[in-house]
Amino acid sequence: MTMTSEKKKEELVCITCPRGCLLTAQETESGIEISGNFCPRGEEYGRQELTNPVRVLTALMRLQDTEKPVSVKTDRPVPRAKLFECASEIYRTHPEAPVHRGDILIRDLCGTGCNVIATRDS
């Protein structure tokens, strides 16, 4: 979602927390102004979203020799543009059981600097 010159005002839903504030991004002479945010994180989100949107990635990881997968997440948001690349890297990786909640299963996922950690025990 980028700002185009003819469309100087844009609405976004802040996805940082469940409140889901409806933000308005207005282009002004002094830069982008965000309004509608209940807290400062909304402003941060708005700016990030208009420049380089990021998302936490959650997925399943299939382990060697066991049927039931473990669930994993990135410890920080990854660039939205890299979601598919990151997901397929996770699906290609098959750590050995057992895995425990909090274990780091991939370091520096696809050069994003984010780690993939287990969210449950195998």
Next chain:
Amino acid sequence: MREVQLVVIGGGAAGMAAAVSARRNGVQDILILERNDSLGGVLRQCIHNGFGLHRFKEDLTGVEFAAKYEDMVREMQIPFLLNTFVIELKPDKTITAVNPEQGLIEIRAQSIILAMGCRERSRNALLIPGARGAGIMTAGTAQRYLNIDGYLPGHRIVIVGSGDIGLIMARQFVLEGCQVAAVVEIMPWSGGLPRNMKQCIEDFDIPVYYNSVIAQVRGKERVSSVLVAKVDENRRLIPGTEFEIPCDTLLISAGLIPENELTEQAGIRLSRATRGAEVSEELETSIPGVFSCGNVLHVHDLVDFVSEEAEEAGQNAAVWLSENRSLPGSTSTESTADPSPESVFSQSDLADDIVPAVSGDGVGGIVPQFVRRGTAKKEISFMFRPKNRFRDAVITASSGRDELIRKKAIALTPGEMCRVTIPAEKLAQASEIRFSVEGTMV
């Protein structure tokens, strides 16, 4: 028959939070009954993040959120029985459950917290015509297959209904390499949270057909395609608008219904609007000492509010137990013979002692349904769903001509619960609490 001070039925987010809070408030003898083989309820299959931001100020996955509460239950050594299905609840608070080890278990509880969660609406509820081949399931079932058992239920998917579970699953299927061909929604808007529409649907350019229904399912042994058609304002199919979408799986994500068979069986009064028990501001049902919280009371969007509500129920049960230090085995028949202020509201003819919450324009499903006069609470939080989408809305609560509260909201949608808190002192003179929403409908 075993005697227990407080029995919690259901070990999901609500049941665990209620038990932990009751223990913190001094209840020693607690027992959680859970029919699954582990605690956690629906959270066990929610591997996505977005849980706990209110409660723990942390962005957790559902699995991690459940683990936090399970850790608390274990640390406090609160007893729980797994694989234990409650099959009967009687008005005198006796409970019958079955489990493979002990067979039939009978328990007499002094107080009970209902935390049975909800189940998904199925195909029958939607009256989808056509073939009945394999490949049709609810979104939650698909989520369980994938996230707990580890297998993909299909590769080319159509989702009917835009509830949150369907939206979350759409994203996961796309990331798993499947194709999500369409989301078909009968209403002109999404039934899910705006943030899920953004991060699960718009982010991946998944087509959404509003004002549309599945006119037919095709395929003999397995679904091979669906016919999608438009509906008019009265939700009637417009002939000639049908088009075909090939798919091997049809996911139904049409919302949740509180699971209240036990509640009904016990003769507890249910609300038609929420399909949950009618409760006072203490979350107490029409049987004194029986409380309800979480999705079995009304369908929540956020687990954070589920645990908050459940903690309140746990605390209220603790207070109730200390005030009604009834002999073990005392029944509700006895307590109505000696009416304490707590049991008064259960008799609807004593309406003078309660202030009912009433749905005005644009409002549905208010919880709690009433407040007792002279309540010990300082403020009362009400939750309800707006009936339409509104922009620049104003939420009001009034009693006759008196306005009790007025609150502004930029945007409201039926997919998102509203919460309004009213100081109890404002209700002293009120004859009712009528909630309304006004604004531009969009």
